[in-house]
Amino acid sequence: MFIVDNAPPAAVQAPIDLVPSRYAVQVGDIEALVVSDGVLPLPTATMATNADPADLAVWLDRMYMPPDAFDWPLNVMVAKSGKQTILIDAGLGGQFPGFPRAGQFPQRLQAAGIPLESVTDVIITHMHMDHVGGLLVEGVKERLSPSVRIHVSATEVAFWTSPDFSQTVMPKPVPNVLRSTARSFYETYRDRLCIFEDRHEVAPGVTVRLTGGHTPGHSVVDLVSGGERLVFAGDAMFPVAFDHPEWHNGFEHDPEESARVRIGLFRELAENRGLLVAAHLPFPSVGRVAVDGDAFRWVPVIWDY
Template sequence: MKLISKFTPLAAAIAFAIAAPAMAAAPLAGTNAPGFFRIMLGDFEVTAISDGTVDLPMNKLLQQAPAKTDQELARSYLASPLETSVTGYLVNTGAKLVLIDTGAGNLFGPTLGKLLANLKASGYQPEQVDEVLITHMHPDHVGGLAANGQAAFPNAIVRADKHDADFWLSQANMDKAPAENKGFFQGATASLSPYVANQHLQPFNGAVEITPGIRAVASYGHTPGHISYMVESKGKKLLVVGDLIHAGAVQFEHPEVTIGFDTDPKTAAYARKQAFTAVAKEGALIGAAHLPFPGLGHLRSAGQAYQWVPANYTQLR
């Protein structure tokens, strides 16, 4: 007697699944697109260029109770250590290519030091940069100036406020600084040395016009010569504010809160209040190195606080 087996559709599917080779899921890509974002400001082209991010223990650095910082970060779905952007701003005025701040170079570890690569990805070369404007001489703003002891921007004039240059490039100041602060002086000296040697470092004093369309705005306090830069074309304004702010989730609501990196906390808080009030009143953009990349947006005054309005995404046409 012949035995006839019944092969149902379900049984067939199971059999196929067993016999077929296993297909692995696609591996994680693990990278983002190159870190640059471009807008037009009047006739000027402004490119925010990412140097990367660094994790900062904001609940230890901000000068208020750690538990309060944790609570305020949590309201924005953040926590300490906070992944914090480091951003430079490249301004093409049509006559000059001007870079504001250079990132950390190799002074802060492997998560930073990406500004040069991202500048190239954005369509420019470091040799094309005519001027580098420094908001202040902390390592995460000047470290990208030099690579292996050589000028990373070989044709550029470097401009910084004389108060900062005199303070951070002083051997006497480094010698008397506490051990934990000597690295700030060493980083500034190593980064600026190639430009001092070729006489391309040209300090200025306070509020001056740097080049047509870009002027320095004194915002001392975070460092002795901390400078913001006002970029203006056809009535459109962008204030690049350096380290006037580090943690938007806290300091927009409480602009009086300072950070441990401030040389003169009281003056730094006053400079932040003055700049933010002026920007909110006139509707200018700000570019903030440590707000989430690209760090571009507007401010609205809200009593003694400020509301951050990120810049709308722009696809240049």
């Protein structure tokens, strides 16, 4: 059972968060915990690269968001199924300096009572730095079990041997850091990788499946147990996507395919009424999706504490 008390273990030296950045969800027999890795400030222009700037400005104002930059939430998840403890994505780490509010995953996981040593499996939705960087933090690899299995799609691994950024619209320094972080992740963990093709059951009721779009090997994770379901959607959608699923994000390597994947997942979730958690929806990022004309509507769950 996950420990969800507010006080960290005595051995934890990091400052205590005023608001514990974790949220527990039960999916049938699967215990899940959403953990905030912090926030990453980004220019708002990356939110909708194919939208009229005036339309984006109207949306930002309607959402009470600043016009020039916004805090991009960073969420990871832990799932316990049977005897397995599965980490889903690993946050930013320290590969891109200057973001003190990001890269919080290791200490927040420990504060939640989940030692890195207990992790049996890691699922990587894709190899962007804010999803694998946490595994490159000093001391993390040493604390992970030598037998830990790291699941990533074959398409994703192949893509990062020679990544294509021609359709992305990112801040200038970012592509080089993405390249170097993906390379470091692969070189550091290549002997622990469990590479799958299209779909792979990691643990009972925990399945990772290839979607493509955001990156060619981008994947989502399905938790299904006891008639209940939850999808951890990685970077398939962002806050603006509910109102404007056709708007492209600057970090998408195939924007047109990303929009198709996003709309397909929205429709799937609206039909099956499953829970949604995504890496960049505001923490705790737990809710459902409803159809709203040609767009969609985010329905946050009521906080069950």
